[in-house]
Every structure is written in C-alpha cells, then in structure tokens.
Amino acid sequence: MDGSPKRSSRLSATGIAGLDNVLGGGITTNRLYLIEGNPGSGKTTLALQYLFEGVRRKEPCLYVTLSESKAELIDVAESHGWSLDGIEIVELAASEADLEPDNQHTMFQPADVELGQTTKAVLAEVERVKPRRVVIDSLSELRLLAQSSLRYRRQILALKQFFTGRECTVLLLDDNTSSAGDLQLHSIAHGVISLEHLSPQYGAERRRLRVAKLRGQKFRGGYHDFNIATGGLDVFPRLIAAEHVENREQAVLTGGVPEFDRMLGGGIDFGTSVLLVGPAGCGKSSVAINYARAAATKGDRAALFTFDERAEVLLRRATGLGMDLTAQIKDKTLTLQQVDPAEMSPGEFAAGVRRAVDGGDGHAPAKVVVIDSLNGYLHSMPEEEFLTVQMHELLTYLGHKGVVTFLVLAQHGMIGSMQSPVDTTYLADTVVLFRYFEAAGEVRQAVSVVKKRSGMHERTIREMKLDGGIRVGEPLKEFRGVLMGTPTYGGETDTLMGPANV
Template structure:
C-alpha cells in the first residue's frame, strides 16, 4: 500500500520582487534547480534572498560555498543591509589540508578522484548536521573542474540530486559558466533552469535580464524579464502582458479645456484610448499634452507625466509661463511628475513604473514625453514597437488615457518619424510649421480617430503667454501640410487678423 504523502507543500518563494510572479508563485519544494549566469549577473544576491525568505518563514537554510569565503559572503549580504538570519548556516568548503600538502599528494591515483569524493562527502555531512529545508550550492563550476569529464560530472550531479530528494530539501545550484558555457548537463537533471544575462550598451549603465529556460510541470511567464541589482536586493520587472489586465470602465470623452481643440477632436478623446502627437521640434506637442493634464486635474482626477527629453525644472517654468502650474498640481497630489533617464533605465523597469503608478495612485491620464526618448532606451525598433503595443494595450484596458508626443525629423516639407507607430494609436494629431505672410506659423489637424468622427480641417494655432489659441480652418490656403502653402482665396483669416 502506498503511504499517504500528506498535504502538498506550499511553494518555496524566492522573496525577490517580481521573480515569484514570473515563476507563478515560486519553486516547487523538494526539487533541484539551476540558477546560471556569468559572474556579476546577481546569482549570489538572488540565492541569499532565497535563503532569507525561507528563514523568515521558519525554514532552515544552508549556503555551501566552494568559490567564495564566508567572510566575503557575509560582507556581500551586509552591502544590501542584511544580517544573515540565525536559521541560515554558511558552510565554507575548502580542500582538506592533506590535499594542499605536496608531500602527501598521491602519485598512483588521480588527485581529482580524491578531491571530488571528499568534496561530495563534506557537502553531505553539512546537510546531515543542519537538516536544512533550503540549500544553495555555489558553484557548480568547481565541481565540473574536479570531475574532469562530462560523464563523471553528470553522475555526480545525479547522485547529489537523489540525495537531496531523500531529505526533501529545495536546492538552488549556482553556475557561473566560467568553465564550459555550452555544457547542458545540469539542464536535463534540474527541475527548473533560470538564466541571468548582462548586456552592455554602447552608452549608459549595464542592462540585466533573466529568462526561465525550463520548469517541469509548471506554467510560467516566458520570455525575457528585465531586472536590477539595487541596495536591498534584486528587483525583477516581469514582462508586461496586457491581456492579463482588464478593468470595467465607461468610455466617456475627455476634453482639453480648449473649445476649438475639442471641436477638432470631435468632442475630445475617449477614455481608455491613446493619442499620438506628431510634429517637428518646438511645434507644441508637449504643451498640448500639458493642456490635457491640466483638464484631468481640474476634473479631480490624477495624471502622470514621464519626461524623457526635457529637464523637469525647465519644463515646469515653461509651462507656468503659459498659465499651467505643474508644481501646484504636483503639490496638491493631482500630478505625478517623473524625470526619466533613458541611459539608466531599462524598458521593462519603465513599464513597471507606469503600471505601478496606474495601479497604486489611480492615474487616469498618462503622458510619455516623448517617444523619441523612450526609443533611446531600446535602440532596436522592433522591440520598441512590441513594448509600446503592450504598454498602450495595458493602459487602454485600465481606462487610462495616454498621450505620446513624437518628434519628426526636419522642420518643413517632407518629414519622417524615427519609428512608425501611428497604427498603434487610436488618435493621431499632426502639427506642422508653415510659411504665410512673411511669418512662420503653426498648423494642427487630426488625421485619424478610431473612437468617432473628427474635423478634417487644418487650423492655425498660436502659443503665447496666454497659452494656446486655435483659429478658424485655413480655407484660403492649400499645401499647408507641405510647409509652403499657396494662397487661393480670401476667406479663413489668419490669427494675425483676429482681435487680440
């Protein structure tokens, strides 16, 4: 008769922010897992967090180190502000003195035979003494060197796996990939495999990401997930999957506070939609988005502005000169204003920031200024489109209205955007410079709106100390969007002709 295994044990959580989400709750207990990555990718930090989380749950932990001294390990923990809990034991495995003494070395047997067996015996003895629920073995590179052959290495790993299985311990084996990065021996033996990677861009801080390569009998969040090593441990930013997030909301229209602008937009933009503002530098894209932020705050809702391209202090001063007091909105709690450094922030971390602001602060309008700065965080255009697609879909399904300014190359004539994402946006607003009556002027038009009808006219608009002024349709001009219009009539006055 088969004995009753008892109730299933709960998963062994890592205690690493975001990683348990990727692993659908953590690791299945009583199994052997592989955490691999080049030196400096954060394996030791994650392993320590794994043991600290177990200790917080009353589980004993054992850290077996073959490549790092106990003092170095504790110093590394201290750098994150940790003091290893008393439930965690550190076993520093060093070769026996006889193996370091040249006079006592064996001449008839390979020294590796003795060292590998001795190493394994010492590890097992440490497990017998401590009876841990969680074990970290750091690192497999040392065991691979001692084994000297793939067959002996595989047999040794299998023997250790069966030993740990009898004790019911959850084991995390670390591999720094310094001896043979192509060796997949442990991949077939381990219950799950997590790989850490570090990328070095041509400019800016290094980027780190992880991927779950294997997890037997368990669904997990696939693909690459950005992560960062910070004081206090590793933080993982799970890849955003918009389909997993949806809330019920009413698709009402949101106005800008400017009657003429709302008329062009067919009454405003729909809640839970995205608006792309295309135009050359200085054409007024940012100011138009600020107008929608001011209208959101005036309705008693919250807005968020993520600034890539401009220093926040300068933007605040410039907006105040136009009658928009961003500092007052922020101080009143209506506006979340963040400066984003594209060289220091990974795309995954930025998406996490946006998601956190929407979830925790109830943000209803998000402005990412600009898409050019967002692109600088990920030079690969294909990846940019995928990131933007998921982020916009997520925000739309949360009932959050999004505005994305994007600067086009050039000032007049034929202009192109650095990346074409117009098909992703629900509304596209086009801004242009044009020349008329000896002056450089601005024009605005809406070329796409999925949520309903909109004006197909082209209007002049002006930016001054009073803010934005939008004139009547430019019926007397043809070729405004090309930048050099032709005068064809007498109707449709320019803003110069209107009373101040």
C-alpha cells in the first residue's frame, strides 16, 4: 500500500510526475513558492514545466524574466522539444537603451527609480494577463535593486500581498548568487524547494532536490535525485519501503540443480534476498544467472543489472556454461541492463529497479532481480554517502513486493583469509559462501549456505564445478579448513568430483 498523501483538488500539479510524488500531489494553489538553487541546477526548466502543465489545463500562464532574454527562454524550450505557445512572456531585463548616457540617472539613486519601475511593470502585466500561474525569474535582480535587506523583504511582502486574492500561484526563482545563505524568503514563502547541482571528482554531474518547507501539507522529506534530460526534469523520489507493504502467497524458487536447492532447504523463498559472496571467478554470478534463467523459463520475469561485466560478455559466458539466455531475452521474460555507475545516481538506479518490479518499464513485473555486483554499486560511487542504508531500503521494498533478490559481492583475495569491501551480510536473508581450496594438486571450488532466515538449510560444505553447467558434489566430510582455503585431508576415501575445471 502506497502511504503517500492523497491528492487534493486544491493542489496544482507541477507537470513533473516524480516531483508531484514528492510533494504529495502538487503545490497548494493561490500561494507563493520559492524555487532556489545555484545556476545550472534546473530552476528555469522546472518553472517552464510548471507553466506547460498550466497550458495543458487551459490556465493563463505568465513568465516574467528579469535576467534572461525571451530568445534565451525560447532556446531552452526548443532544446527540450517544447513550444512557448500559450505562455505570456514579459521581458524586463536590461535593454540596450539603458547603456545610453542620457538614460543614466544622476539626481536620484538608480535603484530607487529602477526598483519602482520594475515592480510597477510586473504588477501591470499581472493585471493585464490575469494568470493562474506566474513565474518570476529571478529574485537576484530585485535583491540588487533593493540594496538593503529590509527594503528587499518589504518588496517581496508587498508582492505577496498583491497576489493574495487574485487566484494566482506564484513561483519565485532565486539563483543564490546575490547573498549566500539568505533565508529571508523562507519565512515569507508558503513552500521552498531547493535544487542542488553537484560535481563529483569523477563521472557526470549529480543533481538532487529537497523540499525545505511546505506549509499545511504532508510531503516526502529528504533528498531526491533528479536528472535534466530532453523533455525536462526526471525526479526519482526517495524510496520508502514501509509504504509498499503487501501480503503475498508463499512460494519457492528452485534453480534446477537438486543438490544446490537441497543446500538451501528446498529453494529460495520469494520475498527474500540472497547474498552470494566469495573471491572473483568462483561462480557467484553463474549461480545468480542460473536462478534467474530458471524463473524466466517458468514464466516469471527476471531483471539483471550488471555493473562489472559487459552485457555481451555475460551472455557469452552464460552460453558457455549451458545457460543460453537467447529465448528468455527474446520473449522479455529476462531483461539485462548494463549500469554505468559513473553516469547514474543511486536514486536513479533504485528508480530503475522499482520500474522493473512494478512493470513500469513496459514489461511484465519482475519476480527475480540480480544486482551484479555490489562492489560496482558501492565503490564506483565513493562520494555518495549512506549507500548501504539505501540498499537496505531497496531490499526491504523488494521483499514487500515478493521479489527474490540476488546480490553478488566479490571479496578481496583468492586463497586463504578473505575480506569483504563492506559488510553487507546483515542485509541479506540468505548468505551463500564460495571458496577456492587446494586438493590433490588442483585448485577447486567449494560452496556452503551459512545463513537462511526464512527456514532450515543444509550446513554442509560441498564442492562445486562449472563445466557445461553447475554441478554440486557430496559434502566434503574428509576435509578440514576448506573455508579458510587451506584444507587438510583427514579421511580414507576421496570425495572429490574428479578433475578440477579446465
């Protein structure tokens, strides 16, 4: 059940689906709002989308520009494939005539004359157009003309009083260039939306927004990632798993390898997560792909998100192990997305997973999700904080939706003592441990299930081979120290599966 607030008829939709979700449906009509952010953060694009939504609803719309020219606004609109038809644009930016000596004021303070003229022109246009939606861009010009904080505050209060009773919703844009940390308008505005434009040391720029204030209305707090693409802002609301609790029938996913399913107590319960952890190349991804393919073969869609491996390499490797995914990919029961973490924010990734599970990407809702690997997700975005907490929220959401989630985590090292780059074992319901070990002069692979919250599981350590498929042998009862990678043989019979992988 979605716990987001129900939309009121008094709310004005912004035209940005993700932002409306954050706001609980939109912004209250006939109020004054502040949209603040550094240059390039997306304020103008957001404002234009808000006005386009008004045009779609056949509401009169007015854009008052004090800094940008009408030609610049047209260029912004055309870059998104928009037309400004239906939006009244009033350009009050400085003109070429203002540079003439005869137009320079000498007897009066220039700000006194210019501020009065600017305000009068804005009010006159509002009276003429009688708009339902107004954008004033930007307040930095008014702040500079006012020259003092007291006069500036009084001017904004006068504007607010003027718009009161005129059935007009106003967005004031502020680029934060005139006075750093100026919070005067926060107390005047009915709501405040802050946009941020971040530049990591590597990769594409990141943008996020936060609703700093919204009087009398429940909204989704915190930071929400967003992108600016052709077509406008794409906002990815922060995922709150508690809003998506659902009651679902219990079912079990099997992978077609009886010994492996037996180790897992008969299979993997839907609505749980599985962490596959071990050194590189020991078969973690292959096991995850095997279960995803088994689900897809039965008609349940599986969605694979790969951070470390190119899609074509993964498909070729799966085919070499006897797991040809061509048929499943063709009938869309298995989808594969290669993720570039340098170009994608955590919020956008979580939104992509959510679309796959909800069926919002145009395919059937996914019942199995594979994230390969957590190393790529956690460490390719080193400047992002609280990624582990975001992953916990994502896994909880997937559990509520009845999805089986496979997380692949590569440990540091190959033989002997292993170290994980991050402790994620507490996140998963089931933990499957993979190891290399030496026996009879060969390097072999072992697998064991060390944790399963949802039921009983086998506690043995078995040998695993990848030779045309996944094969699991008998428990390694005669060996000691397999999990340490340095086993000793203490039995009289050889329980190994023949020659190691070639």
